[in-house]
Amino acid sequence: MKVLIADKFEAEGIAALEALGCRVMSEPELGPDALGEALRRTEAEVLVVRSTKVPAAVFEGASTLKGIIRAGAGYDNIDFKAAKAKGIAVSNCPGMNAVAVAELTIGHLIALDRRLPEQDRALREGHWDKAGFAKARGLKGRTLLVVGTGAIGTEVIKRAKAFEMKIMAQSRSLGDDTARALGIEPIAYTRQALIEALGRADAVSVHVASTPDTHNLCGPGFFASMKPGAYFVNTSRGEIVDEAALREAIESKGIRAALDVHQNQPSAKTTDWTTPVAQAKGVAHFTHHCGASTDQAQLAVAEETVRIVRTAMETGKFINCVNAVGA
Numbered sequence: 339m340k341v342l343i344a345d346k347f348e349a350e351g352i353a354a355l356e357a358l359g360c361r362v363m364s365e366p367e368l369g370p371d372a373l374g375e376a377l378r379r380t381e382a383e384v385l386v387v388r389s390t391k392v393p394a395a396v397f398e399g400a401s402t403l404k405g406i407i408r409a410g411a412g413y414d415n416i417d418f419k420a421a422k423a424k425g426i427a428v429s430n431c432p433g434m435n436a437v438a439v440a441e442l443t444i445g446h447l448i449a450l451d452r453r454l455p456e457q458d459r460a461l462r463e464g465h466w467d468k469a470g471f472a473k474a475r476g477l478k479g480r481t482l483l484v485v486g487t488g489a490i491g492t493e494v495i496k497r498a499k500a501f502e503m504k505i506m507a508q509s510r511s512l513g514d515d516t517a518r519a520l521g522i523e524p525i526a527y528t529r530q531a532l533i534e535a536l537g538r539a540d541a542v543s544v545h546v547a548s549t550p551d552t553h554n555l556c557g558p559g560f561f562a563s564m565k566p567g568a569y570f571v572n573t574s575r576g577e578i579v580d581e582a583a584l585r586e587a588i589e590s591k592g593i594r595a596a597l598d599v600h601q602n603q604p605s606a607k608t609t610d611w612t613t614p615v616a617q618a619k620g621v622a623h624f625t626h627h628c629g630a631s632t633d634q635a636q637l638a639v640a641e642e643t644v645r646i647v648r649t650a651m652e653t654g655k656f657i658n659c660v661n662a663v664g665a
Contacts, residue, residue: 360384410430452474
């Protein structure tokens with residue numbers, strides 16, 4: 339089987355694919371404009387991507403392509419409906435990066451509470467302010483609201499409990515039995531219940547998929563319901579947050595925010611770019627959509643990618659298929 343890898347991929351994963359008998363072509367610098375030509379040139383049967391966008395135009399003339407594997411959980415960078423129309427399966431690797439994203443989430447919570455970037459910047463600029471920076475609240479005993487309890491949200495809950503935080507959570511799939519097992523307070527899956535819970539939370543962490551239902555989920559009403567000075571962390575997708583409303587909340591009610599994902603963030607791996615939220619007058623921290631970017635997570639994703647390819651070779655079917663080809 340011919341496999342084209344269009345992003346950085348673990349060497350162990352490439353070696354494992356080659357051990358299966360695959361012809362692996364690694365071209366990590368490919369962008370969406372070059373993908374179509376590369377698929378035709380290589381006659382690839384499987385395309386593996388991480389952040390590279392795969393628009394509908396890529397499929398034109400890609401007559402050998404049978405499946406696309408998103409080496410990660412989300413797959414909104416792939417036009418999976420257009421792929422289905424061409425009979426091309428799209429698979430993902432759910433849960434493989436959950437621990438890595440959860441670790442970054444907790445890191446952001448600590449940084450917001452202890453103002454780590456601000457402390458570092460002050461010292462680098464030659465200013466000592468032990469009195470000002472000694473006013474942290476501490477996470478122990480604080481209430482964290484987790485919105486979305488899939489693999490990542492669940493891992494965040496486990497780590498927050500180790501900090502002895504009180505946990506509330508809302509999710510479409512969260513049942514009372516699961517909530518009891520996790521030792522958390524379940525919030526009914528309604529907008530009104532979410533709004534009421536926001537008023538009780540000292541910190542909020544969002545872990546939902548990007549769908550039409552969640553677009554701008556965190557908007558003016560969401561932030562208006564949060565406690566003044568509460569912490570807000572988003573490591574899911576940028577489209578979930580109305581960033582104009584967030585900037586207003588940072589400036590008007592002291593919301594402290596940390597974002598790993600951003601609206602209209604670049605598809606390029608390296609470029610000049612800034613987010614308007616960075617201009618907010620208040621506490622806001624930013625990372626570069628790197629939540630899943632740990633060696634542990636990428637190795638787990640590579641292993642799952644190999645499993646998907648192996649199963650496709652053995653059965654002709656792509657497991658973890660998100661676009662139900664043939665249904």
